[in-house]
Amino acid sequence: xxxxxxxxxxxxxxxxxxxxxxxxxxxxxxxxxxxxxxxxxxxxxxxxxxxxxxxxxxxxxxxxxxxxxxxxxxxxxxxxxxxxxxxxxxxxxxxxxxxxxxxxxxxxxxxxxxxxxxxxxxxxxxxxxxxxxxxxxxxxxxxxxxxxxxxxxxxxxxxxxxxxxxxxxxxxxxxxxxxxxxxxxxxxxxxxxxxxxxxxxxxxxxxxxxxxxxxxxxxxxxxxxxxxxxxxxxxxxxxxxxxxxxxxxxxxxxxxxxxxxxxxxxxxxxxxxxxxxxxxxxxxxxxxxxxxxxxxxxxxxxxxxxxx
Amino acid sequence: xxxxxxxxxxxxxxxxxxxxxxxxxxxxxxxxxxxxxxxxxxxxxxxxxxxxxxxxxxxxxxxxxxxxxxxxxxxxxxxxxxxxxxxxxxxxxxxxxxxxxxxxxxxxxxxxxxxxxxxxxxxxxxxxxxxxxxxxxxxxxxxxxxxxxxxxxxxxxxxxxxxxxxxxxxxxxxxxxxxxxxxxxxxxxxxxxxxxxxxxxxxxxxxxxxxxxxxxxxxxxxxxxxxxxxxxxxxxxxx
Numbered sequence: 001x002x003x004x005x006x007x008x009x010x011x012x013x014x015x016x017x018x019x020x021x022x023x024x025x026x027x028x029x030x031x032x033x034x035x036x037x038x039x040x041x042x043x044x045x046x047x048x049x050x051x052x053x054x055x056x057x058x059x060x061x062x063x064x065x066x067x068x069x070x071x072x073x074x075x076x077x078x079x080x081x082x083x084x085x086x087x088x089x090x091x092x093x094x095x096x097x098x099x100x101x102x103x104x105x106x107x108x109x110x111x112x113x114x115x116x117x118x119x120x121x122x123x124x125x126x127x128x129x130x131x132x133x134x135x136x137x138x139x140x141x142x143x144x145x146x147x148x149x150x151x152x153x154x155x156x157x158x159x160x161x162x163x164x165x166x167x168x169x170x171x172x173x174x175x176x177x178x179x180x181x182x183x184x185x186x187x188x189x190x191x192x193x194x195x196x197x198x199x200x201x202x203x204x205x206x207x208x209x210x211x212x213x214x215x216x217x218x219x220x221x222x223x224x225x226x227x228x229x230x231x232x233x234x235x236x237x238x239x240x241x242x243x244x245x246x247x248x249x250x251x252x253x254x255x256x257x258x259x260x261x262x263x264x265x266x267x268x269x270x271x272x273x274x275x276x277x278x279x280x281x282x283x284x285x286x287x288x289x290x291x292x293x294x295x296x297x298x299x300x301x302x303x304x305x306x307x308x
Numbered sequence: 309x310x311x312x313x314x315x316x317x318x319x320x321x322x323x324x325x326x327x328x329x330x331x332x333x334x335x336x337x338x339x340x341x342x343x344x345x346x347x348x349x350x351x352x353x354x355x356x357x358x359x360x361x362x363x364x365x366x367x368x369x370x371x372x373x374x375x376x377x378x379x380x381x382x383x384x385x386x387x388x389x390x391x392x393x394x395x396x397x398x399x400x401x402x403x404x405x406x407x408x409x410x411x412x413x414x415x416x417x418x419x420x421x422x423x424x425x426x427x428x429x430x431x432x433x434x435x436x437x438x439x440x441x442x443x444x445x446x447x448x449x450x451x452x453x454x455x456x457x458x459x460x461x462x463x464x465x466x467x468x469x470x471x472x473x474x475x476x477x478x479x480x481x482x483x484x485x486x487x488x489x490x491x492x493x494x495x496x497x498x499x500x501x502x503x504x505x506x507x508x509x510x511x512x513x514x515x516x517x518x519x520x521x522x523x524x525x526x527x528x529x530x531x532x533x534x535x536x537x538x539x540x541x542x543x544x545x546x547x
Contacts, residue, residue, distance in 0.1 A: 170499065193490040206392060208403045
């Protein structure tokens with residue numbers, strides 16, 4: 001082997017290139033013509049005639065199943081359907097079978113990795129640690145830790161809570177962020193540990209605390225479910241950064257490129273604004289709550305609007 | 309199993325401090341709740357045996373009410389519902405001004421619940437005393453109050469030390485439910501350490517050991533009490 005290699009290295013470079021190309025032809029020459037262009041997920045979809053779309057069941061308004069029990073819907077689902085349309089076009093299979101597969105935060109990554117789903121359309125934060133297992137399309141939504149307060153409280157940011165109480169759900173990233181900030185700035189803010197979002201909201205509703213904190217979009221979800229949505233508001237700057245993105249399999253450059261192209265097109269043409277408005281202005285679960293795209297999100301759309 | 313054991317996490321700050329803090333709240337909540345349970349339980353237990361019908365009924369209502377509602381539900385009722393049904397100022401006071409609202413609520417909830425169980429032990433203790441004793445008491449001219457004060461209650465308490473030990477142990481274990489209303493006691497702290505370090509096995513092993521040490525200490529203490537208190541030859545006194 002070493003001798004062969006030494007021999008090749010002594011050859012002129014053009015000759016070496018020809019030799020390399022020849023080796024490639026030998027290696028892949030036997031595969032059919034169409035598969036030559038298709039790899040990974042696209043090849044899998046082409047072969048099975050089905051695309052498997054992973055969705056969440058309660059991530060309102062990103063990806064959820066309504067009480068009528070129909071197909072999943074939401075912002076992320078709409079975006080994924082655009083990707084599916086593109087797949088149909090590329091594979092020239094207009095009647096491609098689309099199958100929805102429910103996933104949870106615990107199952108979404110393994111199911112994507114093992115091929116049970118081909119694309120995950122939910123509310124997943126793009127994290128570097130997750131990128132060790134999966135890849136992401138461009139960021140489609142940006143959330144982060146914010147504060148939920150009553151409108152008449154006069155609280156606009158974390159510092160306004162000095163001498164007051166805030167509820168935090170045990171085990172959330174938001175809990176850590178807020179506690180770290182309180183410690184860093186040595187703020188005199190009392191913390192009430194609650195078990196979940198519902199209990200945190202109940203504590204705020206009953207005046208037990210002055211604020212509750214979690215991902216800002218989830219706070220809107222909580223407001224829509226309250227008896228008097230007009231009494232609450234979400235305030236403050238983002239205290240953490242959680243960019244949501246559609247997940248695809250890792251090491252599948254072709255499919256990732258296809259998805260990125262679809263998303264970038266939506267950003268560039270501005271179509272994303274219509275899709276966004278459909279799900280966030282107002283919320284599908286309550287006409288009283290509307291969340292226009294933040295400046296940060298609009299900037300992100302523009303940054304990711306790659307030219308063709 | 310793919311798991312990186314790190315027992316050292318239990319002795320690193322801030323986690324070590326959290327555990328100590330958690331033990332402090334477990335013991336505080338349990339002891340304080342026990343004082344309430346023992347006091348109310350004694351009164352209600354005696355009331356369940358007195359020869360006055362309405363007193364007996366009232367005590368029975370108390371026992372059945374607190375014994376038959378799950379403790380977790382009771383804690384939620386005390387914590388979330390009670391302040392809302394009271395007049396607004398009182399409710400606000402409970403939620404804001406009352407010192408340590410979560411801890412106080414946990415102590416009261418746990419205390420009232422355990423009181424119903426203690427009451428039943430006290431009642432069974434009194435009823436275990438042969439009727440001849442009461443009759444002899446009345447025959448010597450004691451009033452009902454004197455009968456209870458000098459004969460029934462002192463004997464009953466000495467009989468029920470073993471079952472009371474169980475209730476005392478249970479209150480330490482039940483105190484872990486206080487985490488649902490935000491008291492950072494031992495179990496809550498173990499969960500918190502798990503969430504921060506992902507060393508769940510170590511954190512919960514520590515909690516297990518802590519509960520066992522606490523309950524074994526209580527058992528040892530109560531054994532001494534039982535040795536001193538038991539009435540030789542009394543049928544329920546032996547074990």
